[in-house]
Amino acid sequence: METSCHLLSTVFFIITITVFGLVQSQNDGSDRGLVGAPGSTIQVSVSDPTLQKVVRFAEGRYNVGSNGIYLRRVTKIVSASKQVVKGVKYSLVVELGNTLCKKTAALADLAICEFHADPNKLKTEVCLFEIWDIPWQSKSTVLKQKCQPAAPTKETNKIETLPTSPSTPDEESVELLSAFKEFVTKYNRSYSSQEEADKRLRIFQENLQTAQILQSLDQGSAEYGVTKFSDLTEEEFRSLYLNPLLSQQNLHRPLKPAGPARNPAPPSWDWREHGAVSPVKNQGMCGSCWAFSVTGNIEGQWFLKRGELLSLSEQELVDCDRLDQACGGGLPSNAYEAIEKLGGLETETDYTYTGHKQSCDFSTGKVAAYINSSVELSKDENEIAAWLAENGPVSVALNAFAMQFYRKGVSHPLKIFCNPWMIDHAVLLVGYGDRNGTPFWAIKNSWGEDYGEEGYYYLYRGSRLCGINKMCSSAVVN
């Protein structure tokens, strides 16, 4: 039992790395039901147009900072992921090589510079870039750049050396050791201790055995064998190279359904005009949108039940909500549960936002607002509007792609740019109405007051755009 479970997980590991290495371009996810926790890291398709822009930016910065003779250009995007923060944080792993253009050529011409044909002159490097992009300010920043020479280009993945037939332990270990030695040389591995090296050898062996099984079962043209990931366990691989996209099922803890509104929705409503909304806040470079969405909702609920508008603490959730991932994303449904367990929220002043996870410093004595339960709203936009007008601002989540480029007006992106299944950001619905006949949702964002219209985003209402109707919820204060 134990063995087969283990085997399964290792098989999965190899499939993952094979997909990753060989067919990554098919991984655009456009029609799959991927709902990540708002704020979490998401894999980006290599063909994504914004990714191309980010890659060009990274190339430019790389060339400005390098002291080589030739301009260098990306030969291959190995992997790319993004996370919605204030703007978007991209993580790219790319290969770069020398072009025939000398460093004296204008950077603008880079796209037409051809690569050196000779691998020794191409001098391929693998680089990790982290880029922080704030499109509405036309601002990009390199947060991290780490490069190392790529392994020699010879691509022989197939393992023919390992015996499949029973062999004496000695023969086997000689084969294994020589394959491992080759791997260590090819990928320039160094291990801190003998123990570590032994452990890596065992992982390497397991991965190779799995690769052989896969090879024998494969009915297509895939090849399996040693890759640069061969000394990593599945878990290590996933955390280093894949997005921590949450499992697609069990993601959304079912909440109690909210009772329907008593009356139909009035033509328009805006909770800002009724004092239920605190000033716009700023999540900074942390995937904590979910915490801002939830505090915004509770601020409204507390105001409507207790008559006092407080500004509540997101940092308490970042530090103390163990059901969510702090700056790595989270779900409003989890956050309500965590707040109930903690006993309530402190104010913004008592538990100030820092934008990174710290140890939990919550004290029950400072609780300023509590909640008693939480509810999930209908997915019908008219019913959501009616509920909002009667009960207060609503926590929602959506695909934030269009938000990245938004300046003002009512945004109505094409569906293909705003896949309702790729939810990556959580915000607060504070009202709705019509602007010159165009129905909209008024959305409080958490990217500062200099974003959009004084910190707000207006999205077309009535065609479930960007998945805006998919994750609507509210806390309940008794």
Ligand SMILES: *[C@@H]1O[C@H](CO)[C@@H](O)[C@H](O)[C@H]1NC(C)=O
């Ligand atoms: C190999 O790795 C070591 C440290 O891990 C580094 O100092 C060295 O430059 C690397 N060599 C190559 C050829 O990548």
Ligand SMILES: *[C@@H]1O[C@H](CO)[C@@H](O)[C@H](O)[C@H]1NC(C)=O
């Ligand atoms: C709501 O929760 C608060 C704090 O946990 C508690 O003191 C209060 O009794 C609850 N109210 C109801 C009606 O359950």
